[in-house]
Amino acid sequence: MPKYAVLIMLLMSSVLWAEELATASVSIARPDAIALVRAVETQYQGDCSHGKMRMLIKTRSWTRTLEIEMWSEGRDKLLTRILAPVKERGTCTLKVDNDIWNYIARIDRMIKIPSSLMGDSWMGSHLTNDDLVKENKIDQLYQLSIAEQNGDIATIVGIPFPDAAVVWGKIVYQIDTARLVPILIEYFDEEGEKVRSMVFSEVKQVGERLLPMLARIVPADKPEEYTEMLYQEIDFSVELPRDLFSIKSLRNR
Amino acid sequence: MDTVLTKELSRIYQNGAAEVKAVDSVDLTIESGEFAVLAGPSGSGKSTLLNLIGGLDRPTAGTVHLSGELLNEKTDDELTRARLFKIGFIFQAYNLIPVLTAYENVQFILQIQGIPDSQHADRIMPLLQELGLDGLEHRRPSELSGGQQQRVAVARAIVGRPSIILADEPTANLDSESAVNLLNMMHRLNLEQKVTFLFSSHDQRVIDIAQRIISLRDGKICDDIRKN
Amino acid sequence: MVIWRIAWRNLWRNRRRTQLTMGAMIFACAMLVFSLGYYDGFLWSLINNATEKENGHIFLARPGYYANPVLEDTVSENISAQLPTAVKEQVKGVCPRLQAYALLSCGTGQENRTQPSQIVGVDFQAELANSKLAGDIVAGSFLSGQQREILLGQGLARKIKAELGSEIIFFSNAADGSIASEILLVKGIFSSGDNLRDSALAFMNIVDAQQLLALEGRVHSHRLFLHNPMQAREVAEQINDHQKAIEATPWQTMFPQIADILQIWFAIQLFTVAIYYAAMALITFNTMYMAFLERMQEFAVMQAIGLTRRRLARLILLESLILATVSGLIGMMLGASLNIVLFYYPIDLSRWLESISWGGSSIQPVLFCVPSLLSNLLPLLAMILLGFAVAALPIWRLYRLKPVEALREV
Structure with missing residues (x-):
C-alpha cells in the first residue's frame, strides 16, 4: 500500500507509488500495511526517472501554468527545471538528501532553503518544500494500519509514533488494490482537522506499471484553490549522468 | 418725634450659673437734636445699652424703637440696614478700615448706601473741612494721629445722615487737647446741623459738655439730668 | 466697587505673608502644569514610539488587511x-x-x-x-x-x-x-x-x-500621521464612514494597552491634581485663615457700620479668589513656558537611564512635555476652587459672628 514515498516526493508521487505497489504486490499476496511499506523501502532504491509535467496552480487571485522537466534517482535525489513560462525558464530546484537548493535563472543565483522553511510553498504552488524532502522514513514515523477494505478499495491510516517529528497528525490513504494505484490521500493536523487532500486520476499504463497521470492537491481551508500536476511524459528506463544531482549542474542546464 | 424709645429694656448675660443683668428694665427716650451722655462707672451697663439701641445686640426683654421702628422684630440683615441708614457709630478705638484713606473711609458709607458717586465729594469734603481734616484726606489711618482718626470716624458716622450718632467712649483713647477739640466739633455739629448724639462715657469733659446726663448704675437709670 | 478696592489692598497689607503664600501657590500651580505636561509628553512619546516606526497613527488598508495581511x-x-x-x-x-x-x-x-x-x-x-x-x-x-x-x-x-x-x-x-x-x-x-x-x-x-x-x-497600506495623535480614533471613524473600500485602524486599536492607559489618564490627572492641592490647601489655608481671623474685629466693625454679611462674605471670597487666580495665572504661565521649552527642546536622559519596552512601544528616558489646554487649565481651575475652599471657613465663621462680641474684643 504505502505510497507515501510517493506522497512525499510530491512531484513524482504518483509514479513512484505505483511502482512500489507493483513490486510489493509481487511478494505479498494479502499485504499488511507495514510489510508492504518495508517491501517498498527495500526494493525501491536505485530507480531513475525522467519526465515532464504541467503544473496548474489556481489561487484566489491568479492562475498560472508551469511546465516542468524533472529527474529523480531513488528517493533522495530530485531535480526540477522550469521550462515555461519563459520569464522563469531555467529556474531549478535540487534536492539531495535533506537539502534543497533553488537556482534562480533570471538573476543567475542560487539559494539554499533552510530547514526552517520546509513548510513554505514550493514555487507558489500548494506543495511545500517539506513535500520534497520528507520521504523515506514513513514506516518509522507513522503507525500504519489497514482501516477498511471495501472491494478493491483499501483505506490505510497512518498515525505518527508518539515521539516522531512529523508535520501531520494523521494521514489517510485510499488505494485501489486490484490495479495497485492510489486514489486519494488526505492530510490532517494534530487536532484532526483536514488540511489538504490529494486526488489521483487518469491511470495509464507506463511500461510495466499502471500510473495515475493527474494529481490534484486541494487545501481544505481554500477549496476554490488547487494545484494540478499532469504528467506529459514519464520514463523509467533512463540512464542519468553521474553529476546530474549536483550544484554545479544547476547553472549549466 | 422720639429718635430713641426703649421700654422695660433688659439684657441679661449668663455668666456660668450666675445671671448678670447688664441692662435692667430701662425706659429711655432720646429726642431729635439731643446731645446726651450715658454716664456711670465701668460695668454700669452703658455700653450694653448703647449696643441695644444701635441694634448690635438683642435685648432679653423689652423693646427698642428707633425713629419709630421696632428693632426687636428685625432680622440680622434688616438690623444691619437700619444701622447703615439710621445710626452713626463712633468707637473708642476709632476702627477705621485700615486699607482705605480718610476720604475713602467716609466714602465707604455712601458707597454701601448706594449714593451716586457724583454726590460723594460734595458731601464729604465740607465735612472733612468742618472737622479740620483738609489736606489729610488721602492719608491712611496709620498715617493719622488718634485725634485725627477719631475725627474721620465722626465724619464717617455723620456722612450717611443718620437719625442718631452713638459714640461709645469716643475720647477714652485721646489726649486731653484732642478730646476737647473733638468734643467741641461734635457739639458744633449738634448745634449747627441738629445732629443727635448719644454718648456713653465716664469722661468728665464729655459729661460737662452734654446737655443731658443719664446716669446708670447696675443696669438701671438712677438719674436723668437735663441742663438748660 | 469699594469691595474690590478693599479686597485688593488687603492682600498687600501683609506683603510678606501674601508673597510667601502666593509664592507657594505659584510654585504648586507651575509644578502641576509641568507634571501634567510631562504626563502628556510621556503619553505622546509612548504613542509616537509605538506608531512612528510601524503603523502610523492610522493604518489605512483594504478592509480586513490589518487583521489578516x-x-x-x-x-x-x-x-x-x-x-x-x-x-x-x-x-x-x-x-x-x-x-x-x-x-x-x-x-x-x-x-x-x-x-x-x-x-x-x-x-x-x-x-x-x-x-x-x-x-x-x-x-x-x-x-x-x-x-x-x-x-x-x-x-x-x-x-x-x-x-x-x-x-x-x-x-x-x-x-x-x-x-x-x-x-x-x-x-x-x-x-x-x-x-x-x-x-x-x-x-x-x-x-x-x-x-x-x-x-x-x-x-498595501497608507499610514497616516496626524497633527494630534489623540484624534486618531475620531479621524478613523470619519474615514470609515466616508469610504467603504478602505479600512482605517487607529493606533488605539493597534495598541490597546496604550489606549487603556489613555482611558484612565484623565482620572490619573485628576488624582494628581487632588494630591497636589491637598498639600497646597494645607499650606495656603493656614496662612489665609490666620489672616482672616486676625481681621474678625475689622469685619465686625464693617458689619456694625452697615455692611451686610453677604457683602462681607463677598469681600472675603474676593480676596481669596484674587490671590488664587493671580497665583494660578502666574503659575500656569511659568509651567506652560517650561512645557513649551521642553516640547521643543526635550532633555535626553539616556546617559543615566535606559529605555523600557512596554505594550508594543517603548518608554524613552527623555524629559519631554506636551503643553495642552487641559494641563494648563486644570491646575488654574483647581487653584480657583482652592480659593473658594479657603474662603469657606472664614465665611462660615463670619455668619456665626456676633458683631457685638467681636467688637468687645478690642
Missing part, C-alpha cells in the same frame, strides 16, 4: 482622493507601504544563508518626513531612492552574514504568482531596539518592491 489585498497608491476633506486637514503626512514575505539570501555555495523575512517597501521621502525609521540606522545610510537598495535589520544581517554593500538575493512570489527575484545591495543596517523585529525585517524602495511583486501603482 494578504499580498493581493492592495489599495491605490494615490490615497489623497479617497480621504474626506475634513480629514485631510488633520493629516500631517502619509507613508505608503508595501509589505511582502520573501526569502533573503546572502553568500554563495555552502556559505549561502537564507532567511524568511518581512519585506517592507517604503517611500523614503515620506518616511524621512514623518516617521522615525531613518533614526534607527546604525550602519550605512537610509534609502535614497536609488535602484535595488535594501536596509536590513541588524539581527537579519547577522543571520545571513550580510554587511554593507553585500549582495542580497530576494526570492518570493509576486502577486500574479510568478517568481519574484532580484539582487539587492545592502545600503544600511538598522536597529530598532526590538531584536525579534530586527531579525526578520528589511526595507526597500517601494517602487522596486512594486515592480518585483507585480504590484505597480498599488500599495
Whole structure:
C-alpha cells in the first residue's frame, strides 16, 4: 500500500507509488500495511526517472501554468527545471538528501532553503518544500494500519509514533488494490482537522506499471484553490549522468 | 418725634450659673437734636445699652424703637440696614478700615448706601473741612494721629445722615487737647446741623459738655439730668 | 466697587505673608502644569514610539488587511482622493507601504544563508518626513531612492552574514504568482531596539518592491500621521464612514494597552491634581485663615457700620479668589513656558537611564512635555476652587459672628 514515498516526493508521487505497489504486490499476496511499506523501502532504491509535467496552480487571485522537466534517482535525489513560462525558464530546484537548493535563472543565483522553511510553498504552488524532502522514513514515523477494505478499495491510516517529528497528525490513504494505484490521500493536523487532500486520476499504463497521470492537491481551508500536476511524459528506463544531482549542474542546464 | 424709645429694656448675660443683668428694665427716650451722655462707672451697663439701641445686640426683654421702628422684630440683615441708614457709630478705638484713606473711609458709607458717586465729594469734603481734616484726606489711618482718626470716624458716622450718632467712649483713647477739640466739633455739629448724639462715657469733659446726663448704675437709670 | 478696592489692598497689607503664600501657590500651580505636561509628553512619546516606526497613527488598508495581511489585498497608491476633506486637514503626512514575505539570501555555495523575512517597501521621502525609521540606522545610510537598495535589520544581517554593500538575493512570489527575484545591495543596517523585529525585517524602495511583486501603482497600506495623535480614533471613524473600500485602524486599536492607559489618564490627572492641592490647601489655608481671623474685629466693625454679611462674605471670597487666580495665572504661565521649552527642546536622559519596552512601544528616558489646554487649565481651575475652599471657613465663621462680641474684643 504505502505510497507515501510517493506522497512525499510530491512531484513524482504518483509514479513512484505505483511502482512500489507493483513490486510489493509481487511478494505479498494479502499485504499488511507495514510489510508492504518495508517491501517498498527495500526494493525501491536505485530507480531513475525522467519526465515532464504541467503544473496548474489556481489561487484566489491568479492562475498560472508551469511546465516542468524533472529527474529523480531513488528517493533522495530530485531535480526540477522550469521550462515555461519563459520569464522563469531555467529556474531549478535540487534536492539531495535533506537539502534543497533553488537556482534562480533570471538573476543567475542560487539559494539554499533552510530547514526552517520546509513548510513554505514550493514555487507558489500548494506543495511545500517539506513535500520534497520528507520521504523515506514513513514506516518509522507513522503507525500504519489497514482501516477498511471495501472491494478493491483499501483505506490505510497512518498515525505518527508518539515521539516522531512529523508535520501531520494523521494521514489517510485510499488505494485501489486490484490495479495497485492510489486514489486519494488526505492530510490532517494534530487536532484532526483536514488540511489538504490529494486526488489521483487518469491511470495509464507506463511500461510495466499502471500510473495515475493527474494529481490534484486541494487545501481544505481554500477549496476554490488547487494545484494540478499532469504528467506529459514519464520514463523509467533512463540512464542519468553521474553529476546530474549536483550544484554545479544547476547553472549549466 | 422720639429718635430713641426703649421700654422695660433688659439684657441679661449668663455668666456660668450666675445671671448678670447688664441692662435692667430701662425706659429711655432720646429726642431729635439731643446731645446726651450715658454716664456711670465701668460695668454700669452703658455700653450694653448703647449696643441695644444701635441694634448690635438683642435685648432679653423689652423693646427698642428707633425713629419709630421696632428693632426687636428685625432680622440680622434688616438690623444691619437700619444701622447703615439710621445710626452713626463712633468707637473708642476709632476702627477705621485700615486699607482705605480718610476720604475713602467716609466714602465707604455712601458707597454701601448706594449714593451716586457724583454726590460723594460734595458731601464729604465740607465735612472733612468742618472737622479740620483738609489736606489729610488721602492719608491712611496709620498715617493719622488718634485725634485725627477719631475725627474721620465722626465724619464717617455723620456722612450717611443718620437719625442718631452713638459714640461709645469716643475720647477714652485721646489726649486731653484732642478730646476737647473733638468734643467741641461734635457739639458744633449738634448745634449747627441738629445732629443727635448719644454718648456713653465716664469722661468728665464729655459729661460737662452734654446737655443731658443719664446716669446708670447696675443696669438701671438712677438719674436723668437735663441742663438748660 | 469699594469691595474690590478693599479686597485688593488687603492682600498687600501683609506683603510678606501674601508673597510667601502666593509664592507657594505659584510654585504648586507651575509644578502641576509641568507634571501634567510631562504626563502628556510621556503619553505622546509612548504613542509616537509605538506608531512612528510601524503603523502610523492610522493604518489605512483594504478592509480586513490589518487583521489578516494578504499580498493581493492592495489599495491605490494615490490615497489623497479617497480621504474626506475634513480629514485631510488633520493629516500631517502619509507613508505608503508595501509589505511582502520573501526569502533573503546572502553568500554563495555552502556559505549561502537564507532567511524568511518581512519585506517592507517604503517611500523614503515620506518616511524621512514623518516617521522615525531613518533614526534607527546604525550602519550605512537610509534609502535614497536609488535602484535595488535594501536596509536590513541588524539581527537579519547577522543571520545571513550580510554587511554593507553585500549582495542580497530576494526570492518570493509576486502577486500574479510568478517568481519574484532580484539582487539587492545592502545600503544600511538598522536597529530598532526590538531584536525579534530586527531579525526578520528589511526595507526597500517601494517602487522596486512594486515592480518585483507585480504590484505597480498599488500599495498595501497608507499610514497616516496626524497633527494630534489623540484624534486618531475620531479621524478613523470619519474615514470609515466616508469610504467603504478602505479600512482605517487607529493606533488605539493597534495598541490597546496604550489606549487603556489613555482611558484612565484623565482620572490619573485628576488624582494628581487632588494630591497636589491637598498639600497646597494645607499650606495656603493656614496662612489665609490666620489672616482672616486676625481681621474678625475689622469685619465686625464693617458689619456694625452697615455692611451686610453677604457683602462681607463677598469681600472675603474676593480676596481669596484674587490671590488664587493671580497665583494660578502666574503659575500656569511659568509651567506652560517650561512645557513649551521642553516640547521643543526635550532633555535626553539616556546617559543615566535606559529605555523600557512596554505594550508594543517603548518608554524613552527623555524629559519631554506636551503643553495642552487641559494641563494648563486644570491646575488654574483647581487653584480657583482652592480659593473658594479657603474662603469657606472664614465665611462660615463670619455668619456665626456676633458683631457685638467681636467688637468687645478690642
